[in-house]
Amino acid sequence: xxxxxxxxxxxxxxxxxxxxxxxxxxxxxxxxxxxxxxxxxxxxxxxxxxxxxxxxxxxxxxxxxxxxxxxxxxxxxxxxxxxxxxxxxxxxxxxxxxxxxxxxxxxxxxxxxxxxxxxxxxxxxxxxxxxxxxxxxxxxxxxxxxxxxxxxxxxxxxxxxxxxxxxxxxxxxxxxxxxxxxxxxxxxxxxxxxxxxxxxxxxxxxxxxxxxxxxxxxxxxxxxxxxxxxxxxxxxxxxxxxxxxxxxxxxxxxxxxxxxxxxxxxxxxxxxxxxxxxxxxxxxxxxxxxxxxxxxxxxxxxxxxxxxxxxxxxxxxxxxxxxxxxxxxxxxxxxxxx
Amino acid sequence: xxxxxxxxxxxxxxxxxxxxxxxxxxxxxxxxxxxxxxxxxxxxxxxxxxxxxxxxxxxxxxxxxxxxxxxxxxxxxxxxxxxxxxxxxxxxxxxxxxxxxxxxxxxxxxxxxxxxxxxxxxxxxxxxxxxxxxxxxxxxxxxxxxxxxxxxxxxxxxxxxxxxxxxxxxxxxxxxxxxxxxxxxxxxxxxxxxxxxxxxxxxxxxxxxxxxxxxxxxxxxxxxxxxxxxxxxxxxxxxxxxxxxxxxxxxxxxxxxxxxxxxxxxxxxxxxxxxxxxxxxxxxxxxxxxxxxxxxxxxxxxxxxxxxxxxxxxxxxxxxxxxxxxxxxxxxxxxxxxxxxxxxxxxxxxxxxxxxxxxxxxxxxxxxxx
Ligand SMILES: Cc1ncc(C[n+]2csc(CCOP(=O)(O)OP(=O)(O)O)c2C)c(N)n1
Ligand SMILES: [Mg+2]
Numbered sequence: 226x227x228x229x230x231x232x233x234x235x236x237x238x239x240x241x242x243x244x245x246x247x248x249x250x251x252x253x254x255x256x257x258x259x260x261x262x263x264x265x266x267x268x269x270x271x272x273x274x275x276x277x278x279x280x281x282x283x284x285x286x287x288x289x290x291x292x293x294x295x296x297x298x299x300x301x302x303x304x305x306x307x308x309x310x311x312x313x314x315x316x317x318x319x320x321x322x323x324x325x326x327x328x329x330x331x332x333x334x335x336x337x338x339x340x341x342x343x344x345x346x347x348x349x350x351x352x353x354x355x356x357x358x359x360x361x362x363x364x365x366x367x368x369x370x371x372x373x374x375x376x377x378x379x380x381x382x383x384x385x386x387x388x389x390x391x392x393x394x395x396x397x398x399x400x401x402x403x404x405x406x407x408x409x410x411x412x413x414x415x416x417x418x419x420x421x422x423x424x425x426x427x428x429x430x431x432x433x434x435x436x437x438x439x440x441x442x443x444x445x446x447x448x449x450x451x452x453x454x455x456x457x458x459x460x461x462x463x464x465x466x467x468x469x470x471x472x473x474x475x476x477x478x479x480x481x482x483x484x485x486x487x488x489x490x491x492x493x494x495x496x497x498x499x500x501x502x503x504x505x506x507x508x509x510x511x512x513x514x515x516x517x518x519x520x521x522x523x524x525x526x527x528x529x530x531x532x533x534x535x536x537x538x539x540x541x542x543x544x545x546x547x548x549x550x551x552x553x554x555x556x557x558x559x560x561x562x563x
Numbered sequence: 564x565x566x567x568x569x570x571x572x573x574x575x576x577x578x579x580x581x582x583x584x585x586x587x588x589x590x591x592x593x594x595x596x597x598x599x600x601x602x603x604x605x606x607x608x609x610x611x612x613x614x615x616x617x618x619x620x621x622x623x624x625x626x627x628x629x630x631x632x633x634x635x636x637x638x639x640x641x642x643x644x645x646x647x648x649x650x651x652x653x654x655x656x657x658x659x660x661x662x663x664x665x666x667x668x669x670x671x672x673x674x675x676x677x678x679x680x681x682x683x684x685x686x687x688x689x690x691x692x693x694x695x696x697x698x699x700x701x702x703x704x705x706x707x708x709x710x711x712x713x714x715x716x717x718x719x720x721x722x723x724x725x726x727x728x729x730x731x732x733x734x735x736x737x738x739x740x741x742x743x744x745x746x747x748x749x750x751x752x753x754x755x756x757x758x759x760x761x762x763x764x765x766x767x768x769x770x771x772x773x774x775x776x777x778x779x780x781x782x783x784x785x786x787x788x789x790x791x792x793x794x795x796x797x798x799x800x801x802x803x804x805x806x807x808x809x810x811x812x813x814x815x816x817x818x819x820x821x822x823x824x825x826x827x828x829x830x831x832x833x834x835x836x837x838x839x840x841x842x843x844x845x846x847x848x849x850x851x852x853x854x855x856x857x858x859x860x861x862x863x864x865x866x867x868x869x870x871x872x873x874x875x876x877x878x879x880x881x882x883x884x885x886x887x888x889x890x891x892x893x894x895x896x897x898x899x900x901x902x903x904x905x906x907x908x909x910x911x912x913x914x915x916x917x918x919x920x921x922x923x924x925x926x927x928x929x930x931x932x933x
Contacts, residue, residue, distance in 0.1 A: 268759075268760070268762065269760045269761045269762060271761070271762075272761055272833070272834040273760065273761035273833060273834050276760070276828075276829075294761070294762045294766050296728075296731035296762070296766065296767050296768065297698055297728035297729065297731040297732060297759050297762070297767065298731045298732060298733065300733050301731065324696070324697070325696075325697055325698075327697070328697075328732065328733050328734075361926070361927075363618045363619070363680075364680065365678075365679050365680035365683070365696070366678070366679070367680070367695070367696030367697060368680070368696070455926075504911075505907070534896065534897070534908075534911045534915070535900070535905075535907060535908060535911060536896055536897060536900050536908070537678070537900065539677070539678055539896055540669050540677055540678055540679055540680055541669035541670075541677035541678075541890065541891060542677065542891070542893060542895070542896045543926075544925040544926045544927075545893050545896060545915060545919075545924060545925060545926075546896065546926075547926035548926070549924050549925060549926035549927075551918065551922070551924045551925075552918060552924055555918060555921075
């Protein structure tokens with residue numbers, strides 16, 4: 226297969242208000258319709274339509290060959306997915322919760338991620354691994370983790386995290402059409418809470434392009450996934466106190482849109498990074514390093530990380546673990562007074 | 564062989580000749596009490612979830628004989644590496660309702676300090692090892708503990724549970740393989756309730772049974788009627804004795820049915836045929852054992868009323884005690900990551916305390932699942 230650039234764009238078919246979850250189903254349906262190589266599978270994705278309902282109706286519409294339940298083995302789901310991709314299909318594998326992906330870790334990091342490189346480009350692995358991640362649903366540590374950093378640390382994997390319904394659709398379609406393996410992590414806290422206009426029909430949002438979710442001039446907040454609405458709310462509160470906050474929704478962690486990040490920080494001179502994973506060695510550490518390396522001369526205050534604590538994800542104390550608006554606001558203040 | 568299904572109590576409560584394990588009368592009645600108490604505990608758990616008093620619940624209704632019969636075959640010193648659908652074992656091992664309900668609430672009475680979702684118990688006092696959500700992981704732990712006991716020359720036996728879905732996990736293969744190779748004193752109990760959330764057994768494995776998989780690991784595999792407590796007990800007692808003698812592991816498949824939805828978040832009506840449920844309802848393990856006891860003149864209406872009343876009273880008292888317990892403080896978030904707090908964790912604990920003193924933090928965290 227030749228390496229072609231994925232075409233991006235949006236059809237003129239109008240829009241419809243959808244939840245983030247519905248937008249994902251819409252993207253899957255769109256791709257299954259237009260490309261019969263696209264296969265959707267995982268635990269409970271068939272008749273039940275997934276534990277959250279992301280694949281609802283797909284088995285009825287496309288049959289059991291195109292949308293099917295797998296035995297209970299993440300290793301099997303990803304390993305067979307790699308085999309399908311090698312044979313020319315476009316597998317979209319669902320891992321029921323990101324917390325359950327570890328039995329497949331070897332297949333992801335040793336196989337999918339390295340296939341292109343180790344075969345000198347002879348073999349490639351264009352597959353998407355979809356999985357709900359993150360807290361906010363009282364799921365305890367096995368239904369709440371944000372382990373994106375493990376995957377960002379693995380060369381050969383792209384890592385995508387949408388925060389709006391329109392992006393969920395456009396980024397998922399781009400991921401399915403991408404020639405490399407993509408971890409597509411879905412903020413489950415936003416599945417039904419994020420609602421918005423989604424273009425009908427063709428809608429592709431390119432990987433590697435961040436979105437400026439709110440313009441501002443005093444502080445840049447870098448965030449992704451379920452932290453985006455938290456940061457937007459904090460920015461609104463800060464605005465009432467006279468602070469102008471720019472909120473950047475990264476959309477893709479790998480590849481990162483460094484240009485947008487650096488341009489914003491150079492403009493504001495202050496940077497807060499918000500993520501819900503444990504602070505140490507989280508993706509925010511990488512962002513902080515990039516900002517420090519590339520534009521320290523523009524900074525007027527310390528780079529501040531607001532993140533989960535370095536504990537396993539708790540159950541009853543989840544509300545204290547998850548970064549909230551107040552912690553983001555405190556982070557903003559730290560860039561002024563330190 | 565591995566595909567035969569051992570049943571002792573038939574639908575009419577009669578036993579097959581020569582197969583009754585011959586338990587003393589008071590022990591038979593105790594088992595019945597435990598089954599009834601387990602069912603009532605389960606009903607209360609779901610009710611409390613529906614009332615919003617706890618965040619999540621997962622029922623074992625219909626599987627009382629399967630897990631109680633199995634664990635009853637152990638000695639008190641033997642260890643359990645459970646999955647999440649064996650609550651009767653807690654009652655068998657004298658864990659109070661107060662402690663169980665405190666776990667659901669995750670309060671200061673919870674042995675695991677509110678760190679896990681409800682029904683993921685940990686009771687060291689009962690040799691009941693902390694339950695994990697990731698399917699199958701306990702199977703290798705049981706094999707390893709068994710290997711260690713052999714090395715030490717102890718005669719402890721280890722019993723571990725998984726579901727039909729669990730047989731597809733990496734750890735099922737590895738756990739049985741290691742135990743087989745090392746002759747570890749382990750009883751692997753696969754509670755085959757026909758479903759792994761919405762995935763039926765036929766999509767889980769092409770094997771004729773779960774028990775037959777034992778052959779590949781060089782151990783006996785036994786298939787037993789999981790709704791017949793005497794049959795489960797008998798098979799597991801043989802497996803436990805075998806393990807204790809040093810003759811190695813056994814795989815027991817208890818054939819049963821998940822009567823409830825997978826959990827409080829699931830609706831089985833969306834993917835399961837009601838006729839299947841109706842057919843299994845007729846095989847209810849408690850009703851079956853009750854008939855048996857009645858035949859043996861160990862059960863009558865007066866006994867039933869007393870059993871139910873006692874269980875309900877204990878439940879009410881335990882729930883009351885548990886609900887009166889205090890919540891855990893924010894500082895407990897940082898305990899038990901390591902034996903001692905690292906400097907970084909101390910700093911984070913301090914940071915949280917300062918934030919809270921300045922007007923309280925607290926994210927909006929929804930319900931499971933959305
Ligand atoms: C590794 C892993 N993958 C997925 C899940 C999500 N999940 C929880 S229970 C379950 C089904 C388990 O079925 P089974 O083993 O038959 O046990 P049962 O629930 O029927 O007792 C699944 C898929 C999980 N907990 N762990
Ligand atoms: Mg099952």
